[in-house]
Amino acid sequence: MMVGPEAPSYIEVPQSIQPDLPRRPQLKGTLPVPRELFPANRPDKPTESYISDAAPLPSNTTLKVSPDHPQYERLQWKQKMAENRRKNLREGLLELHERKKNSHRRMVARSNTRENLRTQIMNQPPRKDELLTAPTTVSAMKPTKCKVLPNPGAEERLAQSIVKVQEAQAAKREDMMNSLHELYVNAQKFIVNEEQLKAELERVFPDKNNPDWANGRRAGDSIWNLGPPPTMSSLAYQTKDELTKWETVQRRTKRLAEELTGGKI
Template sequence: MPPRTALSTPLRAWKCPSCSQRTFTSTAGRASVGPEHPRYINFPEPPQQNAPQHKWMKGVLPVPRDVFGGKGAGDQSSEEALARKTKAAERQRDPEKGSREAWKARMAEQRKRNLREGVRELKDRQQKTRRRMETAQAEKYREQDELLSRPEREDERLTTPSHGLDLDALYHGQVPDPSRQTRLALKRERSAAFEATRTAERLDSVNTLYSHARNFIVTPKQLDEAVENAFGTNDFPVTFGDRGEGMSIWETGKPQSVQDMLNRANNARSSKAIESAGGYIAINQERVRRIAEALTGGKMDTDNF
């Protein structure tokens, strides 16, 4: 079979329909408006952007007629006015049933009844509306009077630019203060109590200083004696322990802990804590020393107990 010859006309290259319409931007185009339109790009809007615009109506409405404005004979809703407008016919006729005269009489009676009912309903509605308006106005006046008579709040009083003081009395005299004498008397009592407490503390400190002054080191000789008593000499140093051979203070045992001191001060119930703090003898000595200080009014040395 002979080979097929090439086509005389070349075929067009196939293109995707969706790709042929693509642009160089990722933003979706708005086919309804052009790029120069303000709404070409969709921006979110708030729920209530502007106040609603009321439609402007042409012309002027006539002033409604005041039907219930007058009093007495001028009031069109009174029973006398209704009786005059809806009075019965002067000549009473008995028309035939189904005749034109009977229909006209029935329609006239219907109009009179509608007029009476309509005027009475309008009067009733006017009275209800007036009472509602008067009640709302009275409530509004009451709220205004309550707000006007309400005392000033503390934050408003403290932040208001108007202080409400008498500037003439402030600049040229003393500001009236009814409770000044009471406050001054209270301050005098507090000051006297504070001075008495401070004086008692000073006397106690002076007495304590006087009682401790006998052990003060004031000369080099006393310093040498205190150092020799605490550490000994080079030939005979101070030793520690039961046998007297230890060279460290730890040979006597560990010092008191904070818990032991608290138990001793609070008179703990545990007998073990009391024994570790020095036993009942140390506690009784401390109590007797305090009693003696309270009776004599001075400080007692711990060496005498």
């Protein structure tokens, strides 16, 4: 047979005497997951009420046009197609629901059969040939079948874990109570209306025409009395300032009193 150079049989390749297995065709792409026609939240789909609502019957089965009308055959054909669609919907839903029930019944029966077989195999005694050919061993050395492995000291570890959880919950509850108390103490300083906001702005940023805004004091309510922001060198040597030392002592004393009294001051 004369074949061209573009044909696969242009070069003869020796074949094996035994026939080769047919190659499995490679399917390109993936099939989509089929939609669940009868979900659990719609148990009324295979019922007559759902079918009548999905494909209601026409109110009038007779055509409104005469047989000699030019569109009579077309309207008659459309009416026939509508009847076929209603019939196909009814038969399709009922047959698919029956198919689903049958497949579910077969699956349950197959699962029960496998479960019963597994239970029978697990509970059956050893065979006679195994008993006769098994080496002589002490009964205490034979492996014991138990569902739960022994766990010595589990009760003690469980009790320790319960105590740790209770301590963590108590610490979390105490932190929550401290936060609520601190919020209650600081709530009296909250600004809740515009009048308080204006008063706070006047206190912190007073009018420059007021002679008290630049009195040269380091401490005070006015922001203009604080001077420029602190530098790194001033922060490093701020302990040399007597006023800073006094403020640090007062802050530490306040914290100590709060720890002793158990509340915010």
